[in-house]
Amino acid sequence: xxxxxxxxxxxxxxxxxxxxxxxxxxxxxxxxxxxxxxxxxxxxxxxxxxxxxxxxxxxxxxxxxxxxxxxxxxxxxxxxxxxxxxxxxxxxxxxxxxxxxxxxxxxxxxxxxxxxxxxxxxxxxxxxxxxxxxxxxxxxxxxxxxxxxxxxxxxxxxxxxxxxxxxxxxxxxxxxxxxxxxxxxxxxxxxxxxxxxxxxxxxxxxxxxxxxxxxxxxxxxxxxxxxxxxxxxxxxxxxxxxxxxxxxxxxxxxxxxxxxxxxxxxxxxxxxxxxxxxxxxxxxxxx
Numbered sequence: 043x044x045x046x047x048x049x050x051x052x053x054x055x056x057x058x059x060x061x062x063x064x065x066x067x068x069x070x071x072x073x074x075x076x077x078x079x080x081x082x083x084x085x086x087x088x089x090x091x092x093x094x095x096x097x098x099x100x101x102x103x104x105x106x107x108x109x110x111x112x113x114x115x116x117x118x119x120x121x122x123x124x125x126x127x128x129x130x131x132x133x134x135x136x137x138x139x140x141x142x143x144x145x146x147x148x149x150x151x152x153x154x155x156x157x158x159x160x161x162x163x164x165x166x167x168x169x170x171x172x173x174x175x176x177x178x179x180x181x182x183x184x185x186x187x188x189x190x191x192x193x194x195x196x197x198x199x200x201x202x203x204x205x206x207x208x209x210x211x212x213x214x215x216x217x218x219x220x221x222x223x224x225x226x227x228x229x230x231x232x233x234x235x236x237x238x239x240x241x242x243x244x245x246x247x248x249x250x251x252x253x254x255x256x257x258x259x260x261x262x263x264x265x266x267x268x269x270x271x272x273x274x275x276x277x278x279x280x281x282x283x284x285x286x287x288x289x290x291x292x293x294x295x296x297x298x299x300x301x302x303x304x305x306x307x308x309x310x311x312x313x314x315x316x317x318x319x320x321x322x323x324x325x326x327x328x329x
Contacts, residue, residue: 087142095137097129104129108136117159124244128154128317149310153251157244169246170238173253173262174231181258181279183217183224192285199281206269207260211237215260234259244318252311255279255304265312272309276301 092108099105103122106113106129113121113136123129128150135148145152164172177183182200186192204215213233218224238246253262256279264270270278277284280301287297 087144090139090141090143092136095133097126097133099126106133106136115155115158117161119158121154121158123154125317125320127320128314131313131317147306149307150314153248153311153314157247166239166243166246169243169250170235173238173246173250173259174235176253176257176259177215177226177231177234178223179257180215180224180260181256181281182260183215185217185219186282187219192282195285196281199278203260203264203270203278207263210263210267210269234263242318245315248311248315248318252308252315255308255311265308266315272305272312276305276308280304 092111094109096107096110097104098107100120100122102120103124104126106121106123115121123132132150132154135151139148182203185196185200200217204217207213208215211233213230214227215230216224216226238249241249249262249266252265253259256262256265256275258279261270261275261279265272265275292298
């Protein structure tokens with residue numbers, strides 16, 4: 043019986059050098075990853091070194107300024123995002139840092155760095171294939187054979203989500219108790235692949251990020267389409283863990299931390315997807 047586990051993040055290394063004219067997201071907070079890395083991983087904390095955070099619109103999009111100095115990516119590219127709404131959200135991450143900058147809380151900034159630098163040099167097709175691979179090991183498609191209470195819990199909680207996805211996209215998604223996993227029809231992959239192809243690469247990076255958190259393409263689609271809330275999607279992705287916790291009890295700090303962290307990362311990924319799908323500017327409310 044398979045189990046999905048959350049891993050504690052390893053602390054990252056700080057960049058020793060930065061180019062002139064900008065802050066490298068920020069001042070060496072994000073190291074250049076090794077070639078096999080899928081995305082940037084935030085390193086250790088450091089003291090806050092700026093006072094004010096601002097947003098300006100440039101030729102390539104919206105930029106983030108820390109004390110009138112432009113933010114840059116780990117590869118020294120100008121940190122530019124495609125929409126004002128996303129820029130506001132990223133700026134809020136930086137502005138909300140207190141005396142100490144906690145990069146591991148800045149998921150939107152990390153996702154933007156990944157999109158801008160594209161450290162693994164993946165195109166749209168590769169991002170789509172990476173997301174679709176999760177269908178073979180989708181959380182809601184793997185079922186246990188015992189105990190009966192867990193069998194019924196999975197059926198009652200996961201079957202409605204699968205049913206929604208099948209109706210929404212006109213596909214067939216089966217479940218299985220075999221260790222080999224479910225058999226996903228070729229047409230299902232084609233339909234979902236075509237759906238993903240309608241998104242730009244920024245959105246696809248966000249979708250893959252959410253899929254990685256939930257270990258489920260089905261739950262991710264439900265979340266992105268607003269069929270599921272973040273709390274509900276996370277709960278369904280941890281159904282077996284929550285069952286075991288209710289039965290045997292929890293480790294007071296560990297389980298709480300893992301749950302809150304998973305919610306935060308999933309919420310950030312879903313927000314990133316929606317902000318990258320919005321128009322470029324924010325409509326300011328008239329007073």
